[in-house]
Amino acid sequence: MRYWRLFRKSAFLYRFRKDKVAVASFSVLMLLVVMSFSAPLIAPYDPYDPVQIDIMDSDIPPSWQAEGDTRFALGTDAQGRDMWSTMLYGTRLSITIGLFAVLLQSLLGIALGLVAGYFGGRIDSFLMRLADIQLSFSTLMVAIVVLAVFQASFGTELYNELALFMLILVIGIAEWPQYARTVRASVLAEKRKEYVDAVRVIGLNRRRIMFRHILPNTLSPILVISTVQVANAIMSEAALSFLGLGMPVNQPSLGSLINSGFEFILSGSWWITTFPALLLVVLVLVINLLGDWMRDVLNPKLYKE
Amino acid sequence: MALLEVKNLEVKFPLRQGELTALRDVSFSLDRGERLGIVGESGAGKSVAAFAILNLVSRPGYISGGKILFEGRDLAGLSRSELRTIRGNRINMIFQDPMMTLNPVLTIGTQMIECLRAHRRITPAAARQLAIEKLRAVSIPSPEARIDQYPHELSGGMRQRVVIAIALLTDPSVIIADEPTTALDVTIQAEIMELLLELCEHNNVALILITHDLGVVSQVTQRAIVMYAGRIVEEGATRRIIDSARHPYTQGLINALPERTRPGQRLNQIPGVMPSLMDIPQGCAFHPRCQLRIDACQQQLPAYSGSEHARVACLRVDEQERAQ
């Protein structure tokens, strides 16, 4: 394994260095991650601290505009929060939700995909039929319905408290079929290869074959879809928040920020929507670009079945 | 004048790691009705040579030099529409794997009729009639029914018959067959090969047969070319090459066959492997594996000696022959 990593890394790194788009995307992504996670350190204000928010400061345009205020570089929102600080915290939330949702998805999906691919038969067809049905409904639909029902059942207050976990849970569970299908397909493809027969002939047990031989060979497609899935999860979160089913106003993610600004865009407060929107698009774009690049380099067979 | 003459053909593939020369200085000719075999192992460039004739080298490969004269016209210099009057009309091809050659979503009939309609003014009904005739000519039972079927409804052997029928549709002068029986079973192979041979003889079609199987070459062709690492190493009458090969590689290839050794004895193996086209050795490409190599083989690319149709590229050939 050690040697493999060494070798693979070098080839991987070489092609990474040669691709300007990949390097640029990676740098931007790292910058965003580092900045958003050090938000408590670098943000001028704490948007979660009511003491630091003054309603009198609401709706201030960016500092370079005539009515701007040098205290708030990118202006403030309708509640008087500093846009820049709120965006940093919001990005942190979006990335967190994206990462944890994908973690959950991948755990669920890989486990079910492995089971389906390796054992086959009834379990396989049951799981895949289930995946089919869920996929045909689309993640967003499932998430909207579940969150809407939850919100309606338990009231907005409880919902606001649990929003973060609910989002991770719902996006995580709703997307498992993507992983399960990919993993299953590559497990099936690997299982057919003769090296698996060769270790079966040696007598290794199923678990060892599964984890030591088959799973490592399905990592490339998993890596590729994981990247894209993080972008998708962030987008889903934004969409849900935009519909008012996501993060509450006092703890806004990028999506809820955009939503809160949307009402004011007609009255001219363009900055409340525009800045978080730009940030969201850049974030998703660089992840997608990285995913694209990775797909080209690793060139896994992303099975359609 | 020869029907088809390939002169100093060179094909290159620009790759990420640099440019790869897949064919170097390949020249040969083909007369009307003649059957020529191109023999070599995988990676020798025999398929590239075949595809280059119709300018069908797969991307990103391209013809970087040389001429392909068909009835005196250089195919490499033709415009796309001019080339189309040759491709699939005067020079037709048969591919290796009949399971992959036919379009899975179109009926046999569609794939045959379109071929005729692309090259002739012919009504669909007349084209269909002709297609059925050709299917009958390749001994496909009940062609009237088969013509409306899809490829997946036919067995491998049947599909290759269909491909041969397509190749014969336009009464071509040349058929290039790229390993036409490799993907088939032994008994089917023999049938298809015999069919192909009979049809070529009967219709006076010249055949270029690309294969790795020396037995097939012996059965079908009159003249053979042996390729190694992108270059022709030997050319001669098929019988002569098989009975008394002159290039050490050809000799090695023939002697490595089980039928050249008594049962139970060790086979006469050629040591080593064919070099990758990325790093072909200096001098004679075969020298690292050659028993007869001398120092000069490592530097000097051997020139062809002998006549046009009986040549060999080996520095030691004269000595060897004198010794015999």
Place this chain on the structure above:
Amino acid sequence: MSSQAVAAEKSAAEELLRVEGLSREFPLTSGLLEQLRFEGGKLVRRQESVRAVNGVDLQVRRGEALCVVGESGCGKSTLARVVMGLIRPTAGSVRFEGTRIDNLSAEKLLPFRRKMQMIFQNPYASLNPRMTVKQTLEEPVRFHSPGIGRAALGDKVNDVMRSVGVDPGWNERFPHEFSGGQRQRISIARALMTDPEFIVADEPISALDVSIQAQVLNLLMEAQEQRGLTYLFITHDLSVVEHFGTRVAVMYLGALCELAITGQLFSRPRHPYTQALLSAIPRLDQERPSHMKLMGEVPTPINLPSGCFFHPRCVHAQDRCRHELPKLFDSGDGTLVACHAVQEGRLD
């Protein structure tokens, strides 16, 4: 020729592997849903299956190379896999050194796993791309003799690598750094690591180039001599069989047609299918394709013909062939043939 005959005689006494009445079907329609059909206005359930192997009886004698020959879909690979315990048979038994092994649990099978190894067809798929040569070679030994010391294991890897002609200095490399021929050598090395007695080789050279085929074939023969191996050699290439095999079994649609000592089979093939197969090999001394004509195409193993499986393509077929499945019988000189025509003396 004589050396083969001697080997055959010598080994006649000791039987290493015995296969009896072996059959394997693969259900073609997995779910209940696909089995439902409308037939004559009624809903009928019909189960279709691929009958890959149909009642094969076979013995492999110690020290011999038994070649199983046949065209694609004749069940020879399935036979190999059933013998190796990769697939369970639907009927029949496999015995190794007298012990029935086809119904053993994975655990009870382990001692036999050591003694039986397999070499595969595709050198590009038979090695785990994420493991170094060393890891690939060490795994079987580590598994079967967990107590082995690191130094001893290293020595063993080096020895075996040397014996298959791969430089032991390359043991940290990954499969993709090797050519097809070298990979096949490594694949052979892996099979040799547990010091097996019996090796099933499933088309080990058919994916290789002619000049490499000779190298690998020589290697297999060397290993056989040095280690006293027994081979079950699966192939479609008769010219290799003639050279390599002690005895030959010819399969058609999952059943044995003929089983004979190699020399006898090639000099005097009995079964019409064997004759056709032999005549179809393109030989260097032929100036035209010459082969016995068969009728029609190879049927799929899904709808097997009644009677003799070969009868629809056989020019000698008679009424009996269409209804009665021929059994293997000894045609006198030790050659087993399954053909009514031969038995009735219609066909020599």
Place this chain on the structure above:
Amino acid sequence: MIAFLIRRIGQALVVMFVISLLSFSIQDNLGDPLRELVGQSVSEAERQALRDQMGLNDPFLAQYWRFLRKAVQGDLGNSYFFKRPALEVIMEKFPATMELVLGATLIILLLSVPIGVYCAINPRSWFTRVMMGLSIVGISIPVFLTAIMLIYLFSIHLGWLPSYGRGETVMIGAWESGLLTWDGVLHLILPSIALSSIMLPLFIRLIRSEMMEVLEQEYIRFAWAKGLQRRRIWFLHALKNTLLPVITVGGVQIGTMIAYTILTETVFQWPGMGFLFLEAVNRVDTPLIIAYLIVVGLIFVVTNTVVDLIYGLVNPTVKLTRGLA
């Protein structure tokens, strides 16, 4: 064919079962129906009596069965807000959503096929590079943002197109159509573009990569060797094979499209089912939520069946009619 039918029916049943269960549990959980009927002032004893009378104290299965029987008859209860049968309210909005989906589908079909094919045939041209760049940007912009940007640009800034509502509509029987008036069509433009904005780049990329894969196949090489015209090779031989996986993926995307209508309709205040659904969620209008879920479930079942049928028609190796012959 039988297998196909049974599987389809089975899938439909599973989908509808899940939805009914979900709907039923919502009904059970959300709001006390008594509160809707009587005020707070009624005593506990009277409430119990009413409950018994309404069957609210029956066992779970009995209640569920009653719910199912009514649902099958189309009786999903009255919307709390509109005080009318929920199904009726939803079905009134059905045409609006369908016309929006139709508009977006047209945009996707008309643009993605030619662009995708062009990009596959000319992988190195500048147009391809631009399209590939744009498409990845397009995928990265959420639908609601595209919608907001469109409104800002074309309605507020340029003032060319209306930003909300359906405009003037015409009733054709029970179908309220905005396609027949100029005003209605103008209103449809921006929402359709917004709805197609993620799917379009997705399809362009999908068609391109599938087509490029197909172009590498031996049968395409053989088609070249046959001397066919380029157009025939590209648009018959290659495209037909490209469409097979595209149809499959397209079927899955229909669900996503319906989900996105909720977003699009919200931004454009398009009076369709999605907009209504979100309002219902905010008002905790349970019967309306249930009605929406059931209608959407039916849409999925129907479209998936249609997609499968189309796939079977295009792909000769899939025989839907096998077993009937």
